[in-house]
Amino acid sequence: MDYQPRLDDIQQLLMGVLDAPSQLQALPPYAEVDDALMRQVLEEAGKFVTSEIAPLQGVGDETGARFEAGRVTMPPGFRAAYQAFWQGGWPALACAPEDGGQGLPAVLEAVLYEMLSAANHGWTMAPGLLHGAYECIRHHGSDALKARYLEKIATGEWLATMCLTEPQAGSDLGLVRTKAVPQTDGSYLVSGSKIFISGGEHDLTDNIVHLVLARLPDAAPGPKGLSLFLAPKILPDGRRNGVFCERIEEKMGLHGSPTCVMRFEDATGWLVGEPHRGLNAMFVMMNAARLHVGLQGIGLLEAAWQKASAYAQERRQMRAPGATQTSLIEDHPAIQRILTTQRAWIDGGRLLAYRTAIELDMAKHHADAARRESAQRWCSLVTPVLKAAWTAQGFHGASACLQVFGGHGYVREWGIEQIVRDARVTMIYEGTNEIQAIDLLLRKVLPDGGGALGALFDQLATEDPLPLEVQQRFDALRRLAVRLAQAATYRADLAYWVADDFLQALALALLGWAGARITSSQPHWLAPARALQTWVLPAFTMHLQIIEQQLADTETAAPAPAAA
Numbered sequence: 001m002d003y004q005p006r007l008d009d010i011q012q013l014l015m016g017v018l019d020a021p022s023q024l025q026a027l028p029p030y031a032e033v034d035d036a037l038m039r040q041v042l043e044e045a046g047k048f049v050t051s052e053i054a055p056l057q058g059v060g061d062e063t064g065a066r067f068e069a070g071r072v073t074m075p076p077g078f079r080a081a082y083q084a085f086w087q088g089g090w091p092a093l094a095c096a097p098e099d100g101g102q103g104l105p106a107v108l109e110a111v112l113y114e115m116l117s118a119a120n121h122g123w124t125m126a127p128g129l130l131h132g133a134y135e136c137i138r139h140h141g142s143d144a145l146k147a148r149y150l151e152k153i154a155t156g157e158w159l160a161t162m163c164l165t166e167p168q169a170g171s172d173l174g175l176v177r178t179k180a181v182p183q184t185d186g187s188y189l190v191s192g193s194k195i196f197i198s199g200g201e202h203d204l205t206d207n208i209v210h211l212v213l214a215r216l217p218d219a220a221p222g223p224k225g226l227s228l229f230l231a232p233k234i235l236p237d238g239r240r241n242g243v244f245c246e247r248i249e250e251k252m253g254l255h256g257s258p259t260c261v262m263r264f265e266d267a268t269g270w271l272v273g274e275p276h277r278g279l280n281a282m283f284v285m286m287n288a289a290r291l292h293v294g295l296q297g298i299g300l301l302e303a304a305w306q307k308a309s310a311y312a313q314e315r316r317q318m319r320a321p322g323a324t325q326t327s328l329i330e331d332h333p334a335i336q337r338i339l340t341t342q343r344a345w346i347d348g349g350r351l352l353a354y355r356t357a358i359e360l361d362m363a364k365h366h367a368d369a370a371r372r373e374s375a376q377r378w379c380s381l382v383t384p385v386l387k388a389a390w391t392a393q394g395f396h397g398a399s400a401c402l403q404v405f406g407g408h409g410y411v412r413e414w415g416i417e418q419i420v421r422d423a424r425v426t427m428i429y430e431g432t433n434e435i436q437a438i439d440l441l442l443r444k445v446l447p448d449g450g451g452a453l454g455a456l457f458d459q460l461a462t463e464d465p466l467p468l469e470v471q472q473r474f475d476a477l478r479r480l481a482v483r484l485a486q487a488a489t490y491r492a493d494l495a496y497w498v499a500d501d502f503l504q505a506l507a508l509a510l511l512g513w514a515g516a517r518i519t520s521s522q523p524h525w526l527a528p529a530r531a532l533q534t535w536v537l538p539a540f541t542m543h544l545q546i547i548e549q550q551l552a553d554t555e556t557a558a559p560a561p562a563a564a
């Protein structure tokens with residue numbers, strides 16, 4: 001059974017709970033984007049995903065991308081599907097009309113990528129970085145670079161990569177060694193080795209545009225010495241650039257996506273943004289890229305849930321409590337618990353992710369500076385939570401869905417083991433989940449003593465009256481942020497030890513809020529709401545207790561305040 005987009009569920013959340021059309025219509029670029037248009041785009045996207053992309057899920061895994069003599073051949077059907085994708089205008093959905101785009105809101109693109117990832121994560125990696133590359137060149141590229149590359153990337157005629165990682169430089173990009181030497185004509189010669197580059201080489205498009213982090217000769221050591229360069233596979237005069245794929249990795253999953261070792265050998269490139277401000281040039285795409293990885297987790301969990309719930313409605317084993325004859329396995333409490341729990345994570349995650357995509361547009365286009373600021377705060381705080389917590393749930397939840405199949409899940413036939421293998425990497429790339437937790441607690445919550453986090457909670461309280469237990473979770477996190485900020489003044493490492501618990505606790509607090517929002521407008525959302533209360537949210541207390549225990553130990557050992 002291939003993944004089927006369940007548009008009713010998605011539209012209920014987007015239109016029914018979030019009221020997306022009227023919110024977006026208040027923004028000048030989307031004045032024409034009404035409910036009917038959003039539904040129409042989503043329905044067409046659903047049809048495209050179902051007919052063109054989902055059927056390639058199995059072949060992408062079994063045949064995989066192949067490497068031979070520097071060339072990469074994508075699995076059968078991938079190239080034709082990509083041609084249909086770009087000719088159908090899908091990459092251009094959320095790009096500006098003046099760049100050849102359709103000028104639609106980010107949330108429609110977010111839903112498209114959730115569906116694509118659910119249908120075929122491996123294929124979706126190919127266009128996955130396009131929009132980020134587009135934003136990066138749009139905001140930081142010179143006029144000459146924009147003239148040459150922006151429209152090709154906006155429309156998806158050419159694909160793009162992000163070349164950051166090197167053997168010695170993973171999470172710590174400050175260790176990047178690739179060099180860029182200025183030339184008299186204003187170009188640069190880029191040389192170095194990059195690893196793990198998704199789509200570094202393939203046969204989907206005639207050209208591939210690489211965005212490469214490298215160091216200028218006068219660069220300071222560390223992350224502040226990095227600059228960003230655009231180096232295409234094919235140069236504007238038609239010559240092949242000095243960019244070579246040396247091999248592709250054998251890996252646990254995602255076989256349809258070539259993960260390439262790339263060698264840049266005096267490759268011609270052009271600076272994107274200012275010298276030594278390469279990471280800054282990439283920040284423009286960071287929130288959107290991390291949101292998309294969170295949506296991969298949600299999409300993969302949905303795909304696993306669909307398979308598991310269909311199987312549970314067919315397979316009979318033993319008698320469920322109170323039954324007089326052999327039961328469907330969906331009637332066994334243990335299986336019901338797995339399925340309803342994942343449903344709660346999927347729907348709650350969607351609400352948060354779609355809202356984040358709307359906030360991305362609010363931050364860009366709202367007329368009121370205060371509203372732009374609150375949108376920016378939302379994106380900054382909620383994005384690392386979505387990336388880390390929903391990719392972890394994507395993997396662990398898909399594994400729980402595999403359990404529903406018993407031994408049949410462990411063999412290839414049903415396709416669920418592929419989802420578990422494919423989902424694992426989402427916890428690693430685009431900033432590992434440990435790095436997300438540190439980003440959240442150390443960079444975004446503690447520096448202002450929990451002020452921004454408190455403002456986010458206040459904002460939610462003004463939108464709708466909060467149920468008592470949601471308010472209590474928010475209050476507990478507020479108090480904890482203040483204590484952790486104080487403790488950080490005399491024990492610098494404490495926050496690093498508990499960052500993951502803080503992120504998980506915030507994820508659960510937001511999931512509780514999302515569940516309450518869904519229940520208030522969709523009263524039939526009963527089983528997931530019950531699962532949330534019974535099986536999921538009690539973990540909030542556990543994470544809180546872990547942090548409180550650490551704090552208590554630290555506070556006991558704290559130095560006495562100096563006498564006045």
Ligand SMILES: Cc1cc2nc3c(=O)[nH]c(=O)nc-3n(C[C@H](O)[C@H](O)[C@H](O)COP(=O)(O)OP(=O)(O)OC[C@H]3O[C@@H](n4cnc5c(N)ncnc54)[C@H](O)[C@@H]3O)c2cc1C
Nearest residue numbers: 162163164165170171196197198259425428429430432434
């Ligand atoms: C399939 C796949 C596709 C990829 N695609 C791309 C791509 O297109 N472009 C690209 O540039 N890269 C890509 N990557 C690379 C990916 O972004 C890195 O693997 C990731 O950033 C982690 O780096 P690393 O593997 O070197 O692990 P390391 O950085 O060595 O980390 C190892 C472990 O230590 C932890 N750790 C490291 N530093 C800290 C810290 N300060 N605090 C706490 N824990 C820490 C990490 O969380 C991790 O658990 C891809 C990777 C894979 C597997």
